[in-house]
């Protein structure tokens with residue numbers, strides 16, 4: 001650049017300082033090669049905003065940076081404050097082969113001059129309403145005789161009173177993502193034309209939304225993660241909503257998310273791909289009626305081929321401006337042996353087939369429940385993922401403790417890598433694999449003669465079901481039940497016959513409960529019904545205790561017949 005502009009006649013390049021911020025680095029490193037090039041060419045790397053991260057997070061980031069560029073000196077800073085000796089640095093390095101990356105097609109930038117009085121509240125709402133499309137917005141603005149500095153990034157939005165620097169023009173500099181919707185681009189265009197309507201907030205009805213698929217096998221932790229991701233979304237000024245999906249109605253998941261205060265739509269009766277129109281209507285409803293601008297969609301745990309059957313058709317069939325976030329696929333490290341196929345038999349074959357294909361579609365492979373697994377197990381699982389999902393970024397998280405969740409969330413706000421290929425999938429085998437598990441959804445009213453604490457009863461019922469399934473030699477995909485009493489709800493779940501059931505929530509001792517049960521296991525529909533009857537009977541046979549079924553549906557999933565299936569090589 002110095003040579004191109006002739007500046008090399010009067011100046012020489014002494015050293016390159018790269019400033020890094022943890023959140024955007026984590027979010028963008030896999031999609032924006034520039035970032036890695038910036039690290040690679042640096043003589044000094046300043047890790048800024050360290051006050052927003054824990055010391056452990058900063059240390060992890062530093063070790064990553066060190067691995068990318070072992071030669072650079074790394075400094076920590078808050079608000080960009082660094083010692084001036086930084087600028088006395090000599091140790092010039094070359095700039096070979098990286099400058100052409102500076103023009104990145106995944107992003108575009110624009111400056112919107114706003115010379116007159118800006119309506120700050122509406123401008124702020126406008127930026128947040130398009131938060132999905134905007135990577136960064138900043139600028140000085142005039143309002144009511146004062147000047148303000150607006151700053152929006154992945155860390156959030158701030159508006160502070162600030163003097164106008166003599167060199168600054170009032171207005172907003174905006175970096176848009178390459179996948180920004182036409183609506184977001186039109187908003188920028190209207191602002192540039194000084195169109196007052198463009199300042200109007202989009203707070204009641206969202207006009208553009210980001211759709212994030214949180215996939216993975218039965219019981220991997222998708223619903224729990226969606227709840228945690230939604231909580232993070234709210235702290236960042238987004239309005240999250242969820243779509244649950246199942247082959248039958250009466251879902252514990254829908255209830256769990258509604259109780260967390262999320263707008264939820266349920267696509268029941270078929271997976272997203274086989275009921276694409278139901279899925280599309282759920283997305284439209286969340287955006288139109290609930291003002292949602294981040295849709296967290298949970299596909300059925302035995303589902304795969306999402307890119308061809310759901311993501312691609314969304315681009316043409318939805319009729320709404322949406323941006324698709326990187327696809328997340330969760331893997332519980334407890335299923336590591338299933339991926340590796342340590343065991344034989346049709347159930348293991350089916351599980352491995354589905355797990356393998358799901359992972360091949362991941363932009364981000366997420367190892368879940370890291371609070372339950374040793375570092376060694378997590379490492380082994382990460383190694384396995386590198387083989388099974390070489391295209392994916394890998395992250396280890398716990399929705400329960402919050403570990404890794406912010407990095408995941410940041411990743412969801414970044415652009416989708418274009419590299420993930422369409423899945424090669426034999427639909428006959430796929431149908432066979434899905435049908436290996438039977439499904440049972442039930443609802444019952446449980447009455448106990450002596451009032452019992454909800455948690456104890458939930459665990460006892462879960463254990464009775466586990467024992468009954470173990471006796472039949474069945475493998476559990478996911479077992480979850482909910483006991484709803486007058487003063488609250490408890491849930492118990494298990495993803496194998498041997499694990500101690502996981503319990504959540506509390507209710508005081510009660511004599512009447514509503515039971516909602518979702519069970520997926522390698523047994524036929526008839527056997528599953530009998531299992532439930534036997535478990536309830538065994539648990540409740542003492543005098544006066546009863547369970548009356550009010551809803552029961554059991555079946556094996558029918559062969560998948562997607563509404564659409566794109567086979568085009570291009571997105």
Ligand SMILES: Nc1nc2c(ncn2[C@@H]2O[C@H](COP(=O)(O)OP(=O)(O)O)[C@@H](O)[C@H]2O)c(=O)[nH]1
Nearest residue numbers: 218219220221222223224369398399400493502
């Ligand atoms: N210890 C722990 N348990 C989790 C975590 N995430 C989910 N679970 C439990 O794993 C089971 C399955 O989780 P769920 O979110 O329903 O999985 P899904 O079927 O993939 O939606 C439930 O019993 C959850 O409470 C986690 O981060 N840590």
Ligand SMILES: [Mg+2]
Nearest residue numbers: 222223253298
């Ligand atoms: Mg779920």
